[in-house]
Amino acid sequence: MSQYVYIGGGIIALSFVSWLIWFSYRAGKNNASVTTAEAATDSATAITEKAEAMAQAQADKPATTDAVLARLDGNSA
Numbered sequence: 286m287s288q289y290v291y292i293g294g295g296i297i298a299l300s301f302v303s304w305l306i307w308f309s310y311r312a313g314k315n316n317a318s319v320t321t322a323e324a325a326t327d328s329a330t331a332i333t334e335k336a337e338a339m340a341q342a343q344a345d346k347p348a349t350t351d352a353v354l355a356r357l358d359g360n361s362a
Contacts, residue, residue, distance in 0.1 A: 347353045
């Protein structure tokens with residue numbers, strides 16, 4: 286009868302270790318996914334800021350040659 290107790294305890298211990306390994310694997314996989322998503326977000330933010338700056342520069346450009354020369358003379362270019 287005590288053999289069954291030992292076998293049962295071994296099975297429970299093996300199940301716990303298996304669950305712990307599975308849980309650790311999933312936690313690491315989720316962490317990698319979050320890290321990748323954060324990197325993608327940072328990259329997208331940088332690209333968006335650059336596009337916004339380019340659009341603003343396009344909107345602020347002088348319309349005529351005289352305006353360009355005045356802007357260059359005023360050191361605001």
